[in-house]
Amino acid sequence: MSRDVEQRIAGLVREDVRAMSAYHVPDPSGLVKLDAMENPFELPEELRAELGRRLAAQAINRYPDPQARELKLRLRAAFDIDSRWELLLGNGSDEIIQLLIAALASPGCEVLVPTPTFVMFRNIAQMLNVGCREVPLRADFGLDMPAMLDAIARHRPRLVFLACPNNPTGNLWPEADVRAIIAACPGLVVIDEAYTAFASREHTALLLDYPNVVVMRTLSKMGLAGVRLGYLVGDPGWIAELDKVRMPYNVGCLNQAAAGFALEHIGRLREQTGWLCGERAWLAARLAGIAGLQSWPSETNFLLLRLVGGDAPGVHAAMRARGVLVKCLHGSHPLLADCLRVTVGSRPENERMLAALADALHARP
Numbered sequence: 001m002s003r004d005v006e007q008r009i010a011g012l013v014r015e016d017v018r019a020m021s022a023y024h025v026p027d028p029s030g031l032v033k034l035d036a037m038e039n040p041f042e043l044p045e046e047l048r049a050e051l052g053r054r055l056a057a058q059a060i061n062r063y064p065d066p067q068a069r070e071l072k073l074r075l076r077a078a079f080d081i082d083s084r085w086e087l088l089l090g091n092g093s094d095e096i097i098q099l100l101i102a103a104l105a106s107p108g109c110e111v112l113v114p115t116p117t118f119v120m121f122r123n124i125a126q127m128l129n130v131g132c133r134e135v136p137l138r139a140d141f142g143l144d145m146p147a148m149l150d151a152i153a154r155h156r157p158r159l160v161f162l163a164c165p166n167n168p169t170g171n172l173w174p175e176a177d178v179r180a181i182i183a184a185c186p187g188l189v190v191i192d193e194a195y196t197a198f199a200s201r202e203h204t205a206l207l208l209d210y211p212n213v214v215v216m217r218t219l220s221k222m223g224l225a226g227v228r229l230g231y232l233v234g235d236p237g238w239i240a241e242l243d244k245v246r247m248p249y250n251v252g253c254l255n256q257a258a259a260g261f262a263l264e265h266i267g268r269l270r271e272q273t274g275w276l277c278g279e280r281a282w283l284a285a286r287l288a289g290i291a292g293l294q295s296w297p298s299e300t301n302f303l304l305l306r307l308v309g310g311d312a313p314g315v316h317a318a319m320r321a322r323g324v325l326v327k328c329l330h331g332s333h334p335l336l337a338d339c340l341r342v343t344v345g346s347r348p349e350n351e352r353m354l355a356a357l358a359d360a361l362h363a364r365p
């Protein structure tokens with residue numbers, strides 16, 4: 001970078017943006033990738049060929065349908081969405097978080113999240129210059145209800161994000177707690193259901209009971225992380241307002257077609273998520289047999305682990321040296337000291353992960 005460019009940047013780019021670091025994604029080449037909650041199963045050969053034909057038939061010289069009508073119909077059918085609710089689609093749920101904050105935020109207002117939780121809530125609030133208030137979870141990762149209700153009463157957040165189940169803790173907070181927060185909150189409560197396919201409960205019924213709740217979902221954790229499709233379910237009134245801040249062509253025609261195709265084969269995706277839930281139990285039992293590990297029950301496609309002997313960064317690096325990439329959470333939040341997060345993969349991937357973890361623990365001085 002030349003001195004000239006450096007000076008212009010210092011004078012023009014927002015100071016808080018200059019202080020940020022870009023979202024870091026480690027290079028997974030050659031590694032068993034268990035760091036990002038992806039579905040381990042690729043599309044079978046015959047479906048790939050069919051998808052190729054579908055994509056080839058798209059008119060890429062034309063703009064996509066800005067309302068993605070066909071895809072919305074497929075989503076409604078696949079997930080049995082009540083006709084009284086409207087849908088808004090995003091380029092991943094990350095974009096929907098951005099739309100929500102952009103539409104609701106005003107100077108001095110706040111977003112509130114219980115933490116540790118999905119880091120994009122805070123990152124996107126920061127990008128949009130909106131304050132993000134964090135209320136720590138209890139040590140058992142339950143919601144600290146007195147602290148949540150107190151923060152809501154005092155700070156009256158415009159938006160509250162509740163990841164149900166939560167990432168990276170993997171648990172699903174009791175419905176009574178979720179309801180109490182919605183009832184107490186003057187702002188909009190966003191229930192992030194990224195992991196609903198792996199969970200014992202979903203929340204669209206809350207839309208009937210409260211005027212200040214919307215439910216956000218994504219196809220990413222179900223097997224379509226590369227397609228980038230998130231959707232918001234809510235009262236048509238909320239969706240109409242949010243739609244005004246959405247870029248009209250935010251979901252490209254190839255993404256619409258690929259997502260629609262996958263939804264035609266939703267049965268196969270459900271088989272995979274069902275298998276992963278069984279595999280999660282197998283993996284949890286194996287992990288419970290490794291000395292020096294604490295793990296927690298999960299309603300997601302990952303497991304959170306604590307290395308009782310410490311040195312999560314060292315164990316993380318040693319696992320990586322043995323060809324397995326997991327997520328090190330140490331340092332990201334006080335409640336996550338010495339924690340790793342591992343995605344539930346295929347059986348061979350999980351076996352390699354277990355071997356790498358056992359080796360890495362063993363190799364520790």
Ligand SMILES: *Cc1c(COP(=O)(O)O)cnc(C)c1O
Nearest residue numbers: 092093094118163167194218220
């Ligand atoms: C992975 C994840 C998302 C992001 O989903 P995309 O649709 O891929 O942007 C949202 N919320 C939570 C809690 C997640 O873990």
